[in-house]
Amino acid sequence: MHDIEAAAELLSGVGVVKPEIEEAVRKLLDAFGEDVDREGLERTPERVARMYDELLAGYRVDPYAMINDALFDVDYDEMVIVRDIEFYSMCEHHMLPFLGRAHVAYLPNGKVIGLSKIPRIVDLFARRLQVQERMTRQIHDFLNAALHPHGVAVVVEGVHLCAKIRGVKKANARMVTSYMCGSFKENESTRSEFLDHIAREASPFSI
Numbered sequence: 001m002h003d004i005e006a007a008a009e010l011l012s013g014v015g016v017v018k019p020e021i022e023e024a025v026r027k028l029l030d031a032f033g034e035d036v037d038r039e040g041l042e043r044t045p046e047r048v049a050r051m052y053d054e055l056l057a058g059y060r061v062d063p064y065a066m067i068n069d070a071l072f073d074v075d076y077d078e079m080v081i082v083r084d085i086e087f088y089s090m091c092e093h094h095m096l097p098f099l100g101r102a103h104v105a106y107l108p109n110g111k112v113i114g115l116s117k118i119p120r121i122v123d124l125f126a127r128r129l130q131v132q133e134r135m136t137r138q139i140h141d142f143l144n145a146a147l148h149p150h151g152v153a154v155v156v157e158g159v160h161l162c163a164k165i166r167g168v169k170k171a172n173a174r175m176v177t178s179y180m181c182g183s184f185k186e187n188e189s190t191r192s193e194f195l196d197h198i199a200r201e202a203s204p205f206s207i
């Protein structure tokens, strides 16, 4: 449910589809040897341009503006974990999707963020041309800068279509990236608490 809301929020600022993208898609189709004007392809450049507009909406959203009204001062210092956040991104090397789940945790230091914002933050950084490692770090760095917590941990599990559909060996393997700071990095038991939690009852995802 939350990813639909997140998409709606991201797309609220969507501008006009760029004619340059439509033109580029037309050129691409032509280079494939296709008849750009045949019926099935007639509106493809427009559709593709619109699709990129959605998939890359993260470029247009200011993360600080998005969380502005959702930071609260609280006296709570237990770990906050949001796990199994679905994301859809696009690898910058092949412009093909990679998708999976992100798990985010932090240890508050007088400030918390509305829970529904965390999936939106993931979505915002996912909807760009990305590499999984950088996306993981960006989510981490943003939360760290916005909340100044005692620590942030982000684990991302992703399946990359560019590997899966091109016959790369073990293409079903999930890529796991993580980035941690503060107590998650320095304190073994804090890190274990987080990792145990996200490992519990993890439902397998597949594409």
Ligand SMILES: [Zn+2]
Residues within 6 Å of the ligand: 091, 092, 093, 094, 095, 096, 160, 162, 163
């Ligand atoms: Zn790729």
